[in-house]
Amino acid sequence: MRAIVSVFGTDQKGIIAKVSGKLYELGINVEDISQTIMQKYFSMIMLVDTTDCVKKFAEVADVLSDLGKEIGVEIRIQTEDIFRTMHRI
Amino acid sequence: MISINEVLETNRMVDSQHLDVRTITMGISLLDCIGETAEVTARRVYDKVVDKAGRLVEVGEEIAHETGIPIVNKRVSVTPVSIITAHTGGAVLIAKALDRAAKDIGVDFIGGYTALVQKGMTSYEEDFIRSIPEALACTDRVCSSVNVGSTKAGINMDAVALMGKIVKETAYATRDNGSIGCAKLVVFANAVEDNPFMAGAFHGVGEKDVVINVGVSGPGVVKAALERVRGDLTEVAETVKKVAYKITRVGQYVAQEASRRLNANFGIVDLSLAPTPTMGDSVAHILEEMGLESVGACGTTACLALLNDAVKKGGIMATSHVGGLSGAFIPVSEDVGMIDAAKSGALRIEKLEAMTAICSVGLDMIAVPGDTKEEVISALIADEAAIGVVNNKTTAVRVIPVYGKSVGDEVSFGGLLGTAPVMPLSTVSPARFIQRGGRIPAPVWANKN
Structure with missing residues (x-):
């Protein structure tokens, strides 16, 4: 499944490294990244492919959410389809 | 690729504006459950609901996890019970079977304890309507509805008169619980056959065997x-x-x-x-x-x-x-x-x-x-x-x-x-x-x- 990992929170060193590292551990491939600082907030979305990931989607969401809590940002993973469906005609 | 703003907008709708999918309702036809006795029909009804909707809650939660958008209710609607008990009577038995099935598969409401009498009532439909207070009092999750009028047929005022009495009887039958039975009883005109919302959901006879309405x-x-x-x-x-x-x-x-x-x-x-x-x-x-x-x-x-x-x-x-x-x-x-x-x-x-x-x-x-x-x-x-x-x-x-x-x-x-x-x-x-x-x-x- 193609999914969007979104990361929002206070900017700090190593966010991309920690998130990419965790995705690598989970067997999730990163296909595209878009990142910016909005009003001092770190904002990033990653387009990923979960095909080779052995964990269930809900478990992956929990692992990423826990990592977010650890580093003080909010991390979610959601199917790309929901954004395409909502925002693109 | 999707933009950061699109992701932010969707998630803001969920986090602070209560965006959700209110219900996934599975409509199930019970026409093939009709048996020679109400007991046989009740058993078949239970089996079919559990068979078709057994994974409804699990799938709803799976989709909610993947999208990040809560799906608040998972529900079931069925063919109007007055139709499937026309020959045998015993509609309350079917209500109990539906209630048991709803509890076993984990849905909060099951709709379709219903009669469509917009033009006239048969004797079995009248008996069915008179059973509504008891059915709502002895079940927790069953919802009932009665259609008393339509643009094509006009208004069946005999049914309207009866429903005033039934609403009052339902209030009395569930008096220990704030007359909650009436919260699960809807009197319609121009009822629709594919409504996913309770308490008025039922699965119309013109529908396919198993249908998802959202x-x-x-x-x-x-x-x-x-x-x-x-x-x-x-x-x-x-x-x-x-x-x-x-x-x-x-x-x-x-x-x-x-x-x-x-x-x-x-x-x-x-x-x-x-x-x-x-x-x-x-x-x-x-x-x-x-x-x-x-x-x-x-x-x-x-x-x-x-x-x-x-x-x-x-x-x-x-x-x-x-x-x-x-x-x-x-x-x-x-x-x-x-x-x-x-x-x-x-x-x-x-x-x-x-x-x-x-x-x-x-x-x-x-x-x-x-x-x-x-x-x-x-x-x-x-x-x-x-x-x-x-x-x-x-x-x-x-x-x-x-x-x-x-x-x-x-x-x-x-x-x-x-x-x-x-x-x-x-x-x-x-x-x-x-x-x-x-x-x-x-x-x-x-x-x-």
Whole structure:
């Protein structure tokens, strides 16, 4: 499944490294990244492919959410389809 | 690729504006469950519901996890039970089987304890309707509905008279629990066969065997969008349309995915704005955001007309099949803004009746004094049915004459059913009108052929 990992929170060193590292551990491939600082907030979305990931989607969401809590940002993973469906005609 | 702003917008709708999918409702045909005895039918009904909808909750949660959008309710609707018990009777046995199945598969409501008597009642349908109070008193999750009128048939006033009595009996039968049985009993005109919302959902006989219908929601998202609008009412309508489009797209996605994973047919997406008692999830507050001091003020009907129309215009393009009730819901006990307005006296039943002429569905979740006479309830049903029949739309009455309570009291049903202040209702007698019985003929514009 193609999914969007979104990361929002206070900017700090190593966010991309920690998130990419965790995705690598989970067997999730990163296909595209878009990142910016909005009003001092770190904002990033990653387009990923979960095909080779052995964990269930809900478990992956929990692992990423826990990592977010650890580093003080909010991390979610959601199917790309929901954004395409909502925002693109 | 999707943009950061698109991701942020969706997640903001969920986090702070209560965007959710209100219900995935699986419609199941019970026509192939009819047996020689009610016991055989009941066993087959239980088995079929558990077989077809056994994974409904699991799949709903799976989709919610993947999308990040909560799916609040997973429900089941079935073929009107009056049809499948026509030969055997014993409808209460079927109600118990449905209740057991609902509990075993983990759905909060199962609808379809239903009779469609808009033109006339057979003897078995009359027996069925008389069993409703008992069925609602001895089950927890079964919902019931009766269709008493249609634009094509007119209004069956014998059924209307009977339903006043049944509503009162249901209130008495469930008196120990705030007369909650009446919160699960809807009297319709122009009932629809693919409605995913309770308590009025049933699976029409013209439907396929197993169908997924989805009801979207999102009053909070509409309200939040309108908070930023400083322009005139055309801009208000345009804003509602855009938001309704996005909300409905979520429903379309969920309906498609749920149908695929549950091996069911995609039925419809219901474009309704359904409130909950939670702050920030109120249809009344949308109307107030348009400029009313309180819902119930003069202008309420006009604001609601704009809202209802814009929701449909935005939603229609967003889904391949629109159906169900599709419009703004105005259930008093389930909407914090409605509750406040009813308590303060700003909102009265007469204004609610006017509102039902231009939105879905009707006089919904309204608590009235426990000593309200049955002919008054029948006459209230007749008025509401007349609005539906003449305007070629669905209308309904779900009133709760709360046993032992009077105006100024309050009743709490818990959960999504909310809290209702007991509202005053005219006590002037319509008894002679109701006693006449018979049929109010279909309006002239029903003859379109």
